[in-house]
Amino acid sequence: MRALFSSALIWLFCPCVLVALLGGLLVSLLGNFAEARHSKHLHSSRKTISSSDLLIKLAPHTLESASFIADLGLRTAQVQKLDAQWIRVRSKQALDLNALVLRPEIEEIQPNYKIKLLENYQIEDPLRRAALARWSRRSREMTPPPALEKTSPPDVTQQKKEAFVVAVLDTGVTPGASPTWHNSREIPENQRDDDQNGYVDDISGWDFVAETPRPNDLSLSATDVLLYGGNPGHGTLVAHLIARLAPDIKILPLRLLSEKGEGQTADAIRAIHYAVDNGAKIITGLWMAEGEDLSDGNENKALRESLQYAADQGVLFVAAAGGSQRGLGSNNDQDPHPFYPAGYPHENIISVTALDETDNLAPFANWGAQSVDLAASGFSQEVMLDILGFKLNWEGTSIAAAQVAGATALYWSDHPRLRSTEIKAHLLSSTQKLNVLAGKSVSGGKLDVKSLLSF
Numbered sequence: 192m193r194a195l196f197s198s199a200l201i202w203l204f205c206p207c208v209l210v211a212l213l214g215g216l217l218v219s220l221l222g223n224f225a226e227a228r229h230s231k232h233l234h235s236s237r238k239t240i241s242s243s244d245l246l247i248k249l250a251p252h253t254l255e256s257a258s259f260i261a262d263l264g265l266r267t268a269q270v271q272k273l274d275a276q277w278i279r280v281r282s283k284q285a286l287d288l289n290a291l292v293l294r295p296e297i298e299e300i301q302p303n304y305k306i307k308l309l310e311n312y313q314i315e316d317p318l319r320r321a322a323l324a325r326w327s328r329r330s331r332e333m334t335p336p337p338a339l340e341k342t343s344p345p346d347v348t349q350q351k352k353e354a355f356v357v358a359v360l361d362t363g364v365t366p367g368a369s370p371t372w373h374n375s376r377e378i379p380e381n382q383r384d385d386d387q388n389g390y391v392d393d394i395s396g397w398d399f400v401a402e403t404p405r406p407n408d409l410s411l412s413a414t415d416v417l418l419y420g421g422n423p424g425h426g427t428l429v430a431h432l433i434a435r436l437a438p439d440i441k442i443l444p445l446r447l448l449s450e451k452g453e454g455q456t457a458d459a460i461r462a463i464h465y466a467v468d469n470g471a472k473i474i475t476g477l478w479m480a481e482g483e484d485l486s487d488g489n490e491n492k493a494l495r496e497s498l499q500y501a502a503d504q505g506v507l508f509v510a511a512a513g514g515s516q517r518g519l520g521s522n523n524d525q526d527p528h529p530f531y532p533a534g535y536p537h538e539n540i541i542s543v544t545a546l547d548e549t550d551n552l553a554p555f556a557n558w559g560a561q562s563v564d565l566a567a568s569g570f571s572q573e574v575m576l577d578i579l580g581f582k583l584n585w586e587g588t589s590i591a592a593a594q595v596a597g598a599t600a601l602y603w604s605d606h607p608r609l610r611s612t613e614i615k616a617h618l619l620s621s622t623q624k625l626n627v628l629a630g631k632s633v634s635g636g637k638l639d640v641k642s643l644l645s646f
């Protein structure tokens with residue numbers, strides 16, 4: 192028995208020594224790396240420092256130099272341009288970060304942080320889940336319907352409204368679920384990038400997950416949907432809600448979340464730039480991004496800079512404040528514990544939380560006197576995905592945020608000369624003040640569409 196115990200102790204002890212040795216080695220490596228960081232504004236997570244999927248910000252005018260990449264010793268690396276300065280570098284070989292960070296051409300390095308859907312809905316009824324699976328299979332092959340021929344030419348006001356674009360950065364949108372943006376500079380299905388924007392045949396948005404011109408809202412396999420619910424059309428629902436409030440505007444679907452509701456910072460950056468560069472005035476981003484942890488010195492600077500790009504171009508970014516970050520019934524004040532992008536200080540971000548049917552804060556909803564702008568209903572009986580052939584009740588801050596995006600689009604398309612800062616100010620000023628939101632949001636009120644439209 193004693194021998195058995197000793198033997199067990201040895202087996203326990205050996206791995207401990209090994210772990211300690213490896214840990215020491217890791218700490219030493221990280222220590223060297225941390226020293227380099229101080230001199231180069233390196234933004235990296237200690238947990239993911241060994242990541243071979245990195246976002247690198249190059250000094251201006253470095254990007255065109257292909258020899259620079261070869262010079263780094265990244266011959267087997269995949270390099271993808273994200274914007275004017277940021278690139279994504281994926282490598283199967285270990286990257287010598289200490290060498291990279293010393294290069295004068297490199298301004299920043301960070302991991303390609305994950306993003307994920309805030310609220311992934313579950314459908315309890317197996318019959319409805321089966322219907323969803325059938326719909327998902329159809330959605331996979333669907334192409335957008337051709338633009339409808341109108342019997343009479345639209346008047347000037349109507350044309351202006353139809354030119355107003357809201358980009359839905361989400362799980363995709365099922366074709367036909369909402370009026371869809373059309374890229375008139377691109378010829379479909381000729382395998383050419385006619386408008387030279389970097390995307391081939393992108394006539395109605397882009398799927399950044401699968402790299403195809405069909406940003407359709409997909410679900411998991413039929414089995415997964417039946418067993419687990421899968422993605423029950425989050426992006427389609429968001430587009431549907433926006434179009435219900437603003438039926439004349441156009442939805443630009445950009446799929447950056449997979450059917451599991453997961454994505455990455457690199458695609459968020461590309462999608463934000465795509466939306467801004469193709470004329471979207473409002474972007475919805477109802478997901479959360481990893482990487483911001485100031486206590487650990489981590490920053491998702493790449494995402495922040497793309498949101499600043501949108502701000503500089505006068506584009507609003509509607510974000511869901513999220514919920515249940517620390518569990519139901521707990522303190523959901525996100526001022527001291529913000530999550531992102533809703534919690535960023537950018538002036539163009541509108542952070543929305545959810546109310547229940549009785550105009551109380553929904554029990555799951557986050558709030559924040561400085562970080563949450565306003566509230567809207569997150570428990571709508573009217574909200575349903577009727578394209579599925581049955582009614583669904585949904586809840587969450589995504590629903591609230593989608594309604595704010597729709598109302599803002601309706602108002603802004605009526606007042607196209609107003610700047611984004613004015614639109615946001617009018618939105619917040621026109622809210623219906625509620626005691627439950629006093630001290631828990633910037634405006635202290637809930638979305639009031641009628642009041643906003645008469646502002």
Ligand SMILES: [Ca+2]
Nearest residue numbers: 384386388390
């Ligand atoms: Ca193109």
Ligand SMILES: [Ca+2]
Nearest residue numbers: 378383385392
């Ligand atoms: Ca083409």
